[in-house]
Amino acid sequence: MRTERRLHRLEEVLRHRQPDLTVVMENIHDPHNVSAILRTCDAAGVMRIQLLYTTTEFPDIGKKSSASAKKWIECRRFSGVEDCYRTLHGEGYSIFATHLEESAKSPFEIDLTRRIAIVVGNEHEGVSSEAATLADGILQIPMFGMIQSLNVSVATAVILFEAVRQRICAGHYDKAKLSGDELARTLNEWAMKE
Amino acid sequence: MRTERRLHRLEEVLRHRQPDLTVVMENIHDPHNVSAILRTCDAAGVMRIQLLYTTTEFPDIGKKSSASAKKWIECRRFSGVEDCYRTLHGEGYSIFATHLEESAKSPFEIDLTRRIAIVVGNEHEGVSSEAATLADGILQIPMFGMIQSLNVSVATAVILFEAVRQRICAGHYDKAKLSGDELARTLNEWAMKE
Numbered sequence: 001m002r003t004e005r006r007l008h009r010l011e012e013v014l015r016h017r018q019p020d021l022t023v024v025m026e027n028i029h030d031p032h033n034v035s036a037i038l039r040t041c042d043a044a045g046v047m048r049i050q051l052l053y054t055t056t057e058f059p060d061i062g063k064k065s066s067a068s069a070k071k072w073i074e075c076r077r078f079s080g081v082e083d084c085y086r087t088l089h090g091e092g093y094s095i096f097a098t099h100l101e102e103s104a105k106s107p108f109e110i111d112l113t114r115r116i117a118i119v120v121g122n123e124h125e126g127v128s129s130e131a132a133t134l135a136d137g138i139l140q141i142p143m144f145g146m147i148q149s150l151n152v153s154v155a156t157a158v159i160l161f162e163a164v165r166q167r168i169c170a171g172h173y174d175k176a177k178l179s180g181d182e183l184a185r186t187l188n189e190w191a192m193k194e
Numbered sequence: 195m196r197t198e199r200r201l202h203r204l205e206e207v208l209r210h211r212q213p214d215l216t217v218v219m220e221n222i223h224d225p226h227n228v229s230a231i232l233r234t235c236d237a238a239g240v241m242r243i244q245l246l247y248t249t250t251e252f253p254d255i256g257k258k259s260s261a262s263a264k265k266w267i268e269c270r271r272f273s274g275v276e277d278c279y280r281t282l283h284g285e286g287y288s289i290f291a292t293h294l295e296e297s298a299k300s301p302f303e304i305d306l307t308r309r310i311a312i313v314v315g316n317e318h319e320g321v322s323s324e325a326a327t328l329a330d331g332i333l334q335i336p337m338f339g340m341i342q343s344l345n346v347s348v349a350t351a352v353i354l355f356e357a358v359r360q361r362i363c364a365g366h367y368d369k370a371k372l373s374g375d376e377l378a379r380t381l382n383e384w385a386m387k388e
Contacts, residue, residue, distance in 0.1 A: 044338065
């Protein structure tokens, strides 16, 4: 009985997963932030993310309480921007980096229902100039205050949940995006996790 | 010259302030979260927040780097829900608490351009049942993952920036909401801060 309810729950979550929405974390070092971003990704239905660590080690998030989100998100590691972007472009993603610049677009004004990868950067330095230059577009959240930036996990959440809002409106959570085979295979993997 | 540019910047921020959008933080104890929420409030144009601490002390955020946002947000302290809500109702706010329950509405579906106070709760226990029961409505962010909650500073940001999105569409940042007198008085106070 318990197993059946559990499987049902896992399948429900998989039916809501959005394989066409992904995140690239570039050199984010604070485990609180990594942890909060993974939790937000899980809630938004993100299936897989890219850990792009060119200058720092991937932080140890194993001991954080919300590290449990990590269990349900596939993480791919890259150590170079070009390699990461080539892979994502090969999979059909448009790549948008968050960066402060004149040509930046508001996430409220662009179509986030497309196949898209959002690049978020280091707490102190933001997204690297290489990651910004090679991206297909630049995103900037409109801000009206004295402080000219947001916490990186907050900024990621604002963009991902704008994607969620647009995708709810467009019916993207109404039926499974994974193929029958992928869904069955992933369900099987997930069921083994506990 | 420098002073003039500075005054111009302060006035620009004050012209975007939204005195009809406010937050109640109930017993949030982690200084990282308090700090991230203040920074998000500043960016969204929130002018004043309520610190409702019924069970814990107000955390010391003085030493955090982003504590600088605190300088630009007026904080009122309350130690009881009734007192806090009476004050807000007296000022014309509708009070919406974030809480997991059947009757909850999605922030994407309600009008956040109205005069509104958003109540966010403690990291472990969420909003108290008193704060939920006495609120005018309950908000819940749609979530599609395995983990059934978001970090509190992330949840606050998702709701506040949905308010920002709605308010940009409705032209709320296009002209000052503060009266000429309030604007001049606050500008004077702010100019003294540095």
